Amino acid sequence: MSVHGCQHLSAFKAAKGTDPFRIIYSYFIACPSADARRIKAKSCVCHTCRQTTLRLHACMSCIYFGCYGAKHIHDHAKSKKHNLAIDLTYGTVICFVCEDYVYDKDLEDIARSFSQKPTLNLVGAYIKEPFSTWEPSEDEIQLLKKNPKRRKVNSNSTVGLRGLINLGNTCFMNCIVQALTHTPILRDFFLADRHTCQMPGESKQCLVCEMARLFQEFYSGACTPHIPYRLLHLVWTNARHLAGYEQQDAHEFLIAALDVLHRHCKGTNGMSCSNPHLCNCIIDQIFTGGLQSDVTCKQCNNVSTTIDPIWDISLDLGPGPPAFRFTNSPGNYEPTSLLECLKRFTRPEHLGSSAKIKCGKCHSYQESTKQLTMKKLPVVACFHLKRFEHSTGYHKKISTYVSFPEELDMTPFMSSSRNDNNGFSNQIILDIPTSLSCDNKYSLFAVVNHIGTIEVGHYTCYIRLHKDQWFKCDDHLITKATVTDVLNSEGYLLFYHKQILEYE
Template sequence: MNHHGCQHLNEFKAAKGTEPFRIIHTCFIACASADARRLKAAHCRCHTCNQPAFRLHACLHCVYFGCYLDKHIQEHARSTNHNLAVDLHYGAVYCFPCGDYVYDSELEDMARSQWGKASSSLGIKERIFAPWEPNDTETELLRKNPKRRKVEVASTVGLRGLMNLGNTCFMNCIVQALIHTPVLRDYFLSDQHDCQTGVVKKCLVCEMTRLFQEFYSGVRTPHIPYRLLHLVWTNARHLAGYEQQDAHEFLIAALDVLHRHCKGSNGLNYSNPHHCNCIIDQIFTGGLQSDVTCQKCNNVSTTIDPIWDISLDLGPGPPCGNNNNSSNSSPGSGYSNSPGNYEPTSLIECLKRFTKPEHLGSSAKIKCSNCHSYQESTKQLTMKKLPIVACFHLKRFEHSTGYHKKISTFVSFPEQLDMTPFMSSSRNNNNGYCNQIVQESAKSLSCDNKYSLFAVVNHSGTIETGHYTCYIRQHKDQWFKCDDHMITNASQQEVLNSEGYLLFYHKQILEYG
């Protein structure tokens, strides 16, 4: 909210005074009489869709009520140049040119007076929604004790279970991870989405907006995400049905639909090399650099692809020069770059193997753009651009012809992660990593590339029958386990000892472009 005054509101008050606000507040917000309450019940509907919508706004310039979420009040403001509207639920004034709710002490005093009258008419002795104001004794105590002890209160706002609608635990755990993604939460709770679909009921971003509002409304009862499930089935038909699905596949499908539905809308001003301003790309998109080096002339061919996650192999890697995944052109799909029968036991080891130079072998010769001949080459993957949220997919499910299995190997992952050793800028002249760089990085973590763990998705059971749960971090050291509708406390050690499937890390320092 803008607390520094609004010139548009000041100009309105200079021209028309505060009477329009008083009338709206008296008749449709505080309702200081029985007649006013009857009037509000009869007329508080959107003048465009005739629905008693949530977050209805009244134009301060004329007699018009419009939906905020369905953009009817915004359309009215654009067509009439009426720049101010009043939220009929809270009484806050919204300025469309400023794009924010604005504060005015005179209107605040008027609203406080109206709430007092409404309380009296209902027989309530104390004022409704009155903020605490210290009396003389309390003011004196505060003056004598300027350095007050901070009381830590564990907030559970935002914690809410999700009902399982029939093998939908894969969806519920991803929703919990997205709901507790800090930058994504700030975006959705600040009403920055500008719907591009034209039909709110078909827009997954609009549904996510409603979902964030449901989670942070303070309601504790489990939420039933039937609208979200219907939208997912509609926009990602390969996930439709009541069969158990893969949580990683759902994550990528959800990000893709969200990206398509909010592409082009105004978002936060983070630098983005992929020329998409949507909030999904701003938060989740990183740049994966692939360097292919010709073994004859040492010419390096570089490509950079956008990725939403990094898939990491857990199984033993094939011998050098015999990589069965080398033809996989999908970025972040998990390359096996390790020789021999080595199986990684930590996220750091997985990342080292992912970014290790790989000899492609004689069966995968590439025509060199410099020497113009087919030559054997070496390929190395590194991170050119780090996302705000880094998601690591540990490939625990192996599928081949007539062969399916789950890898339950314990893979440790840290609470704090430094990605500096795996950046393109950290490579040495031999297209490898110096051990010294890795060791020095472990001692002194780079602030710019440092991440904190905030969500972990786990899979228990077998590849045929299993169940997904999710750990989320609510505050710095507070973790909770989300098991569909059940939310329980969890220790940090319990999280770090879990059999991670999807690991979500948030960047500690954000770079503004």
């Protein structure tokens, strides 16, 4: 991006002023109201291919939207001699004569007027933008200038990679910290200084403030291992069941950390307009999904539905009851893939005569079936493979290899895919075609693994730094990995990021 000005932009301003930029920025980038966001969602399509594709640009000389990837905006600029366009994702101006994004102080001031402080275009500020195509915006360039600790991140950079010192059986914490600090949209939130502390005068007790400092440490460019003693102290203080130097469960730590983060930043953005009972903090915006439970009366087919918020999906790996076993499968069937686990998780379950419910229509206790589906998908989906089995006097670890894909489509497991016969339509879920809706597709970006037995073990984590670069985090040691290493690992926690982000 050029920061030295552009003669073509200067000539455009001299002829038409800055109103074209102000209007486009107001309606299609800043979107200050819900109505403006709805208008943007309906209007932002490429006028050539009619796709709501990534990196949409708006011509500054006429009413035309064109996609950058297919070069429709380039073709428009060449044919119409309209050389300037605005990137609707980042609000930056591109000059097709200079063949570069250009900087202008007047346009920067206009952009800043829509916000009290410089921010990245994050949650609710764009539609249908894949998380993996991360590039610095003009706002971020200004932040980089003001803070010498910040560094530009590009496709070859290793900024963000940093080991964590084990403070005594704290590998369970280190691997979750690695997963969170490499969660793309959470990273962008903290690097844009979006956090406003809800504990004035007590910021040292705020876990969100500590996470903000942690992100600064990770992306400062330092290569030496970080010592997360303040984070450990705050976790011990706010989740006392995790205090002490005994080995803890990484999944339990994840849920506890999200809970404390949620409590400490609750109210930052007010309450959700669509659901007054749902907090609109950054944790809920990213991690909270809606799990729908449909209980159907066997007598009258009356369906009772409840929807509960969830931060993760826990999936059984052991042999399920007969209702969950696939046709022609042995009686001791155990799922061997994430898709099989999800299919079993969302299949109807007969509750039996010992668990009769009082039907609201029959007004009597009847047998019923229960089915779980996803009503609302989170931005980040975390799948917990239940490898640790605890029963009276019996504890064991399930080390069965469970395959998981690099890309996952959750469409078959949505409530909207449930048919009227308390099941899913007859599609082959075990081999999901790539032609399904892109809106529910996810990309893998972190995998937490447990090595060893239930008594003695160690946690490590694979993280994706860029689109095709994977690294293994083993406390203070960071080594390069391949996607094959990741997909062949004994996954315990699987983190997927939605490929397309949309307005509520």
